[in-house]
Amino acid sequence: DLNKSYQGLQQQVQQATNPQQKSELQNKLNDVHQEISNRTQKQLKVFAEQHPEIKQPDSEPDQSLKR
Template sequence: QLNDVHQEISNRAQKQLQDFVKQNSKIKQPNPEPDQSLKH
């Protein structure tokens, strides 16, 4: 059960990290159409 909790925390941390990277990339590279890359 401890392993499940650890897995849950890892998944949540990874998702937060990805969201953080997305926000940073938006700030660094202002794109007229930021949704373009998401549609691929």
């Protein structure tokens, strides 16, 4: 499960004391994060195609979110 390996790597990064090791773990963590992101994007795209009745948000930013 990607989420579990992501969390495991996160802990390893926090516990790593060797900068070289920490850097390698950080790279692995980024790879896993990218993979999760890619899969999520694919799932969202498929979902959007299967449910065309759901309106896509406008590209205009929501004014109510501005402070």
